Amino acid sequence: MKFDRRFIFILIVLAVMIPLLFPIDLPVAITDETRAVYDRINVLDSNSVILMSFDHEASSLPEVRPLAEAVLTHCFQRDVKTVGLALFAEGTAIGYDILNDVAARYGKMYGIDYVYLGYRPQYSAAILGMGESIRGVFPADYDDTPYDSIPLLSGVRNYDDIDLVISVADGSLPTYWVEYAQARYGQKIIAALAAVMVTAYTPYVDAGQIDGLLGGLKGAAEYEKLLGQPAAATRRMDAQSLAHLSIAVLIVIGNIIAFAVRRGKRITEEGRS
Amino acid sequence: MSELGTWITALLTLAIYSFLYRDNPFYRAAEYLLIGLTVGYSLVISVKTVLWPGLIVPLVSGEVAKIIPLVLGGMMLIRLVPRLSSWSRIPLAVIVGAGAGVSIPAMLKARVLQQMGATISHALSLNGIIMLVGVIATILYFYFSREQKGLLQPIAKIGTYYMMVFFGATFGYTVMSRISLLIGRMEFLLGDWLHLVPR
């Protein structure tokens, strides 16, 4: 049955709008994958240094921002020292923004508790270069402060001094982190991914090449629940549920109608013959 | 976000969503503006955070070794002059050759050996056997050096079924991803702009 697809568009808009206007607060269950990421970060402390790489574009911001904020919140709660950087041009401004916003909420000092190094292109060269010398890749931070004059970075030479790399990504960047940082230097990696990339990285998690995977807005909502701080991702889960249900119903209805039409045609042809 | 910023963002968002009804000048204007902003942004970030601190400042400070990347970068920029564009092949060859060289050991280890190892190391469990059968069957599906008949045909068919599970799961996650983006934008319009949703 063919009809104007703009009716489907209206259905999707309503499926998203109605739960936002009238929230139901559906409970969010925690998956093993999210718990694994949480447990991995939970063993870190004020002596730990993590590298958070904003490897995404602005297009996935509504999905990636809650993920990054949830993980950063956990890190700052545990007083983990955070070094931010970006391997995508658009991730540069976004990462700078998110890092400063979350740090401000926890009273963290720039240069002592966290630092933002900025952007480097040609990700394979950047990731490999940091394995030899992070200072060699980033001689200064995003605000042009020389590497050597930043207190947090005084003991950070290369991956030997980094406890964990967290790649916040919406594309294939975590693959390069695995191939160059993990395979060559044994660096531990966690991937916080837009949902579209989850199935691409589950083999790496299974093989132990990635220590944990946080996927999509649902992953962010689960993490917020583990932190005890429901925020943007949790708020959006009702709308996510209803939209998914609508699309599932569309698929089923489409198949029922197609089956009925095919059956009708077959009966007509049998009647003619 | 300031009130002016919110209004500008909301109007541009609606201009882009107007494409759902049909193509129109407001959508096209927003699209062309986005292209311009993206190009300008990339130019500024590349120069200010990479070229300036990574090349210009060290050269001015007397780092002689930076002459080599200066020359290679210059050869790349010469591509803009049609008569001299052949010189850009040399820096391209550096990037392509070096990139190919680092990728060989990396890919062999990360994508082939470690993945094969993970498949085989768990092969004694039920899930491990299912995994092993799936990996072998899917690899054989892509074996086109001989015609897929005889024993190869049903094995390749099993590979197809495993791939359908993967593609179906990927589709489900793709829908999740796109819907998440839509929810984010709707929450902005209803919350930040119209103040109908608490934030």
Add this chain to the structure above:
Amino acid sequence: MLKKSPILVCAVCGVFMITQYFITAEPVTDLYRSVLDWMQIIFVCALLVGIINVILRQVRMASRPGRERIYPFITLFGIALMVILGFGWGIARGSPFLWVFDNLQAPMQSTVFSLLAFYVASAAYRGFRARRAESIILVLAALIILLGRVPIGEIVSPHVPSVVGWVLAVPAVAAKRAILIGIGLGMTATAIKVIAGMERAYLGGR
């Protein structure tokens, strides 16, 4: 000279980068770090070439008469705005450059991609047909993830998360793993061909 020397440069760089993986002597490591640095500078210059080409193309389009010429002017305005703000007032927190990024560029990017939500829903209704075994499995897997990975699926049954987890962890991983292994072997073969000079597409087809 410019036909043969790029192939030689490619081969030398490729062989060096493979061998440095196994040699940890300091002179080799120093040269390796330098090559990585060169790659980044060359990449940024390549990006600049692309950006300048876009600008030149928009200028050419704007100089053509017709109703459509307003659009290239809008693009050029966008480029000029970011360049002036970025180089004039800097890119630090609170700068006008970041304000334009946060209020115009990023939201518009997300909105353009969110359009796909509508088209994916429309495609799901029109195109997802369970006729043969393969398409039935495809549709079932999609439905399992669609409903199982959101709270609504978890309410239907407490076993839903473990079923979904199994589908993602075993059959889906098996297929993706096979594809990864195949791509890894194929890309390795292509990389060897590039280094050996047998693959020259990057030179412009000559």
